[in-house]
Amino acid sequence: MHILVCGGAGYIGSHMVQLLLERGHDVTTLDNLSTGHRDALLGGRFEFGDLGDSSVLDRVLSSSAFDAVMHFAAFIRVEESVAHPGKYFRNNLCNTLNLLDAMVRHGVRRFIFSSTAAVYGEPQYVPVDEDHPREPINPYGSSKRMVEDALVYYARAHGLQSVPLRYFNAAGADPGGRLGPRHNPLTHLIPLVLRAAAGVTPNVKVFGRDYPTPDGTAVRDYIHVVDLCEAHLAAIDYLMKGGETRAFNLGVGRGFSVQEVIDSAKRVTGRDFQVITEGRRPGDPAQLIANPSLANRIFGWKARLADLDTIVAHNWAWQLKTMGQKPA
Ligand SMILES: NC(=O)c1ccc[n+]([C@@H]2O[C@H](COP(=O)([O-])OP(=O)(O)OC[C@H]3O[C@@H](n4cnc5c(N)ncnc54)[C@H](O)[C@@H]3O)[C@@H](O)[C@H]2O)c1
Numbered sequence: 377m378h379i380l381v382c383g384g385a386g387y388i389g390s391h392m393v394q395l396l397l398e399r400g401h402d403v404t405t406l407d408n409l410s411t412g413h414r415d416a417l418l419g420g421r422f423e424f425g426d427l428g429d430s431s432v433l434d435r436v437l438s439s440s441a442f443d444a445v446m447h448f449a450a451f452i453r454v455e456e457s458v459a460h461p462g463k464y465f466r467n468n469l470c471n472t473l474n475l476l477d478a479m480v481r482h483g484v485r486r487f488i489f490s491s492t493a494a495v496y497g498e499p500q501y502v503p504v505d506e507d508h509p510r511e512p513i514n515p516y517g518s519s520k521r522m523v524e525d526a527l528v529y530y531a532r533a534h535g536l537q538s539v540p541l542r543y544f545n546a547a548g549a550d551p552g553g554r555l556g557p558r559h560n561p562l563t564h565l566i567p568l569v570l571r572a573a574a575g576v577t578p579n580v581k582v583f584g585r586d587y588p589t590p591d592g593t594a595v596r597d598y599i600h601v602v603d604l605c606e607a608h609l610a611a612i613d614y615l616m617k618g619g620e621t622r623a624f625n626l627g628v629g630r631g632f633s634v635q636e637v638i639d640s641a642k643r644v645t646g647r648d649f650q651v652i653t654e655g656r657r658p659g660d661p662a663q664l665i666a667n668p669s670l671a672n673r674i675f676g677w678k679a680r681l682a683d684l685d686t687i688v689a690h691n692w693a694w695q696l697k698t699m700g701q702k703p704a
Contacts, residue, residue, distance in 0.1 A: 377401045377402070377443040377444065377612070378401070378402040378403075378404070378440055378441065378442050378443055379396055379401055379402070379403055379404075379442065379443060379444050379445070379446055379612070380404050380405075380406060380436065380437070380442045380444075380445045380446070380484075381393050381396070381403055381404070381405045381406070381420075381445075381446045381448065382405075382406045382407070382427060382445065382446070382447045382448060382449040382475060383406075383407055383412065383447065383448030383449030383450065383490075384403070384405030384406070384407055384412070384417060384420075384446075384448065385405060385407040385409055385412025385413055385414060385416050385417055385422075386407070386411060386412040386416070386448055386449070387546070387556075387557045387558065387559060387601070388448055388490065388543075388546055388601055388604060388605070389405070389407070389412070389446075389448035389449075390412070390413075390416035390417060390418075390555050391550060391555055391601045391602060391604075391605050392446060392448065392605045392608055393405055393417060393418070393419070393420055394418055394419070394550065394554070394555060395602070395605045395606070395608075395609065396420075396609075397418070397419045397420055399609065402420070402421075402440075403419070403420035403421070404420060404421040404422075404423060404436065404439075404440065404442070405417055405420055405421070405422050405423065406423045406425055406427070406432070406433075406436055406449075407422070407423075407424070407425075407449065408424065408425060408426040408427075408449075409424065411451070411452075411559070411560075413558060416555055416558070418554060418555070423435075423436050426471070427449055427467075427471035427472070427474055427475050428466075428467075428470070428471045428474060430474060430477075430478060433474065433475060433478035434478060434481070434482070437478055437479065437481070437482035437484060438482060442482075442484050443484075443486065443612075443616075444484070444486035444487065444488065444612055444615065445475070445479060445484055445486070445487050445488070446488045446490075446608060446612075447472065447475060447487065447488065447489050447490060448490045449467075449471070450467060450468045450472075450490065450519075450520075451463060451464055451467050451468060451516075452516065452559075453516070453561075453563055454494065454514050454516045454517075454563075454659070455563075457514050457515040457516035457519070458514050458515060461515035464515045464516055464519050465515060465518075465519050465522075468516070468519035468520060468523065469519045469522050469523060472489075472523045472526075473523075473526060476526070476527075476530050476536065479536060480530070480534045480536060484536075485534075485535055485536050485537060486536075486537055486538070486612065486615040486616070487527070487536060487537070487538035487539070488538070488539050488541065488608055488611050488612060488615075489523060489524070489527065489538055489539065489540040489541065490541060490543065491520045491523070491524055491540040491541055491542045491543070491623065492516070492517060492520050492542055492543055493542055493543065493544045493545075493597075493625070493627070493664055493666065494512055494514065494516055494517030494520065495510045495512050495517050495520050495521040495524065495542060496508050496509070496510055496511070496512070496517075496542075497509075497510070497511040497512045497513040497517060498511070498513060498661050499661055499663065499664055502631075502663045502664070502665045503597075503627075503629060503665045503666055503667035504625065504664070504665065504666055504667060505625065505667040505669070505670070506542075506623055506624065506625055506667075506670055510524075513659055514659065520540075523540070524540045524623060527540060527621055528621060531620065531621040537615050537619065537620055537621050538615075538621050539611040539614065539615060539619070539621070539622065539623070539624060540623040540624075541604075541607060541608065541611060541623070541624055541626050542623060542624065542625050542626060542666075543599065543604060543626050543627075544596065544597040544598075544599055544625070544626065544627035544628075544664065544665070544666045545564070545565075545596045545597060545598045545599065545627075545664075546564075546599060546601055546604055547564065547566050547598040547599065547600060547601065547687045547691065548566075548598075548600035548601050548602065548681065548686075548687040548690045548691055549601065549690045549691050549693065549694035550601075550602070550690070550694070551602065551681075551690055553693050553694060553697055555694075556690075556691065556694030556695075556697075556698070557691070557694070558698075565596070565634060565637055566598070566637060566641070566687065566688060566691050567691060567695070568580055569637055569638055569641045569649075570641055570645070570688070570691055570692055570695045571695065572641075572649040572650070572651075573641050573642070573645040573647045573649050573692070573695075574645075574647075574695055574696070574699060575647075575649075576699070578650060579649065579650035579651065579652050580638065580649065580650070580651055580652070581651075581652050581653075581654050582634050582635070582638070582651060582652070582653050582654065583634075583654050583655065583656055583657045583660060584654075584655060584656035584657070584660065585653050586656070587656070587662040587663075588662055589633055589662055589663060590633065591633050591635045591636070592635075593633045593634035593635045594633065594634055594660055594661070594662055594663070594664075595631035595632065595633045595634075595662065595663040595664070595665065596631055596632065596634075596663075596664050596665075597627035597628055597629070597630065597631050597664060597665045597666045598628065598632060598637075598684065598687055599626055599627050599628055599666075599679055599682075600679065600680075600681035600682070600686070600687050600690070602680075602681055603626075603628075603679040603680060603681055603682070604626055606677060606680075607624075607626050607671060607675060607677045610671070610675035610676065610677040611624070611675065613675075614674065614675060619674075622674075624668075624670050624671040624674070624675070625666040625667060625668050625670065625671060626666065626668060626671060627665065627666025627667075627668050627679070628666070628668065628679045628682045629665065629666055629667060629668050629669070629679075630665065630682065631663055631664070631665040632684050636684065637684070637688070638651060640684045640685050640688045641688055641692075643685065644685055644688045644689045644692055645692055
């Protein structure tokens with residue numbers, strides 16, 4: 377297959393490009409490098425450009441007969457989306473509509489969309505299945521829900537079939553140590569904890585120890601980036617076999633608390649670091665855990681790298697590499 381990967385120079389997209397290449401597919405990446413990195417692309421063709429620019433999309437989409445588009449390109453910082461909603465709706469919603477319209481013009485009819493557990497908002501129950509009400513509480517989640525809604529109508533009007541994949545907490549790094557998260561500023565817990573372990577930052581903050589969870593800290597479903605990418609291959613397969621537009625959760629189905637992540641980081645790195653407790657942050661639910669059984673059943677997919685220490689170890693190897701060190 378020839379896949380167009382939008383946002384392939386970012387964290388999850390770069391792992392996806394790598395996996396597609398390893399499986400023998402042709403890959404073209406389109407990225408404006410706003411948060412991504414050119415050197416995170418280890419192969420395939422690269423097109424520099426913005427999804428807001430229809431002439432770029434027409435040029436790229438007419439350059440080859442693409443079997444599908446995978447769309448990772450978005451802004452992802454929840455707090456920033458609250459402060460700058462226009463920035464988020466413009467990039468995550470308007471630019472995605474621009475991409476979908478270009479796909480319709482060029483006859484590309486399969487689309488894998490990076491959605492998020494943030495479409496659900498405050499969980500009313502856990503584990504969260506796909507039928508859980510979608511009531512996002514910030515512009516980031518809202519922009520993703522709007523795209524999901526638009527996709528239903530693009531399927532009806534244009535036969536453009538899509539799979540929105542609702543990722544829970546993406547984590548980990550390439551087990552071969554070639555790729556990993558490079559978000560700036562960092563917002564993901566595991567890289568933040570490992571920066572403290574590496575001594576890059578003086579401590580790590582725990583926001584809230586009074587949640588109704590076993591140890592009082594918030595619980596999240598951490599899914600390894602490689603497992604996420606494997607699920608994208610399964611989703612393409614689903615569409616190739618005639619599957620219709622449908623959203624799927626991608627998570628492990630099990631949560632780990634902030635304290636468990638910290639304990640794992642101390643175990644894996646063999647280093648101690650300071651932990652500071654602060655109050656809860658508004659909008660942070662006590663627990664966010666996926667029910668991934670639909671993806672298990674329909675895709676035949678299951679998270680394989682679900683062990684927390686494995687996820688942390690892969691992240692740690694990447695952290696050390698970016699600091700020019702080797703794991704002990
Ligand atoms: N990281 C997570 O935990 C997580 C969780 C749920 C969902 N997601 C979704 O997964 C996707 C990828 O996330 P990530 O962590 O890899 O983010 P990232 O910031 O590392 O990657 C996004 C990539 O898209 C590119 N991009 C952004 N806007 C663009 C535009 N208008 N035109 C061209 N390129 C553009 C960036 O340069 C970057 O390379 C996003 O859609 C995000 O909403 C991520």
